[in-house]
Amino acid sequence: MSTLTPNRTATSDSPALPPGDTPWRTVLGLALALTAALALLLSAFAWPATQTRPRDLPVAVVGPPPVVEQARAALDRAQPGAFDVTAAADVEQARDLVRSREVSGALVLGPGGPSVVVATQAGPAVAQLLTQVGQAATGAAVPVEDVAPAPAGDPRGAGLAAGALPLTVIGAVAGAVLALRVRGPGRRAVGAVVLALLAGPTAVGVLHGWLGALSGDWLAESAVVSLGVAAIALGVLGVAAVAGRPGLVLAELTVIALGNPLSAAAGAPALLPGGWSELGQALPPGAVVAALRAVSGFGGTGAGGPLAVLALWATGGLVLLAVAALRTRRHAPYAAAAA
Template identity: 35%
Template structure:
């Protein structure tokens, strides 16, 4: 059979099929990133309440009436205890009601500007309540955002390039580097160098990150390592098709439900919770805690990122001897010649 000339135009049928497949992919990407926002609504947002025994139930009933099903109320003995709960990320804010003083709303912009706005909207409900004080409640931001990122847009935008850096790094290593040991060596260099560079840009140049610089370096580097290691491990397991599978797992599954733009409680259940077990979701929560909530528990997020990194590396090592780990193409020769 005569081989086609290298400059021969691609068959029209193949062009049509490729265009249709790419259109489906583009639509899937759009749908994956749009549906969480379209169906987002607050459900069970944890909020604290400090109130005298007699007024506690009345305030809870008022919250249920003003915002049904939106809040889960957790009672605290005093204002200081409610503030500690906010700093530990147990609640997004709190309502403080005293016997004589007007109500006060405690919010935390560092946790979520969307949740902050939801809690601030309660001031209208208190002002409309005839039994409440005539003055609107005072709003106190317990954990404000950085003055260099007053609306939180920079922090929200920070996560997507971090995700792409890990994904593109993993794809390049999986395709461009031969040998499992050399792939893992390249991964280590990537994670270490990118972790320092990303934290330096985010914390020193743009000043949208806060907290300990070393922790931001570790969190950024481990995020990139977790994503890239997943792609590398799957590439060794099933060949170059594994690169596509890894991309889908991270980009189309993990990223839309990561809670980077909206709190977990705003995403359709149970996807918000599931998203925290993927690298993008764990990274979003971890870096936000490092920057604004140093008292919060972060063991779960470190464990998720470390677990994905370890799993990807182990998968690459265990499957190092498989032909798929060394293949340079998954396209059969007969199709190439067609």
């Protein structure tokens, strides 16, 4: 006589679920939670785009003092609070101010007619904006001098803007995968570092070598990307190690849903609302973009702050992993005694 055995096939793909139908309140709760997540993501990605405009954008103006003051007043009337005007003695000083990242561009109002000095690699949107300002001031096209032009392979500067999200995602996904699939804080840290060392040259090979979206030193660009991926992955790992899965979710949302939209990859930090621009530059995605722009177009000028942010995130992640490891070792004897 054969004995009937329970059919486990139907539930073998979800062994963690309790027997019976899922309560309706759980189903509705999940639907509400996912709807809230949709609203959060839409707000995080769409809100910065709708609020992008110049705010205290540093601009140099070359010309006699009365002309500089007239330009300052005209700019303030046209767009109040949009520009922070600095007087420059001559065109060469204006170029130096743009190359040193002290100003975003310059308006030259001399006897030979107006012209504009821009640096596209600091942000194509800013260069385009300043060109439009110069044209609006004269009612005609003006000569444009670009002291940090976009790479020849990417004249619109779209490659770096498009590449920022994949760099963020791979670092965040790596942190989640290592946190969930690898045991031991040390092994997780090594996994993140190895990935980062491989990701830097790989990403630069695509962005610089193939697409031509970068134009600086290959080694410096690879180092920036590697440090950026390490900062994201180790930061996620560290938070997850001390705060568990809720911490992992929070870290992922912070990096992807907040950090990437505020990275100013498609614009410039000065085009974001005050406070949000600073927050964006304090998160790894914004710091990676800023550092890559610095090493690609300005020989590293202006990279110190972003690199410090990335180093702080990477070091903080390692410290949190070490704290989690010490906590585990401290509790291990008690767990063994209880067993």
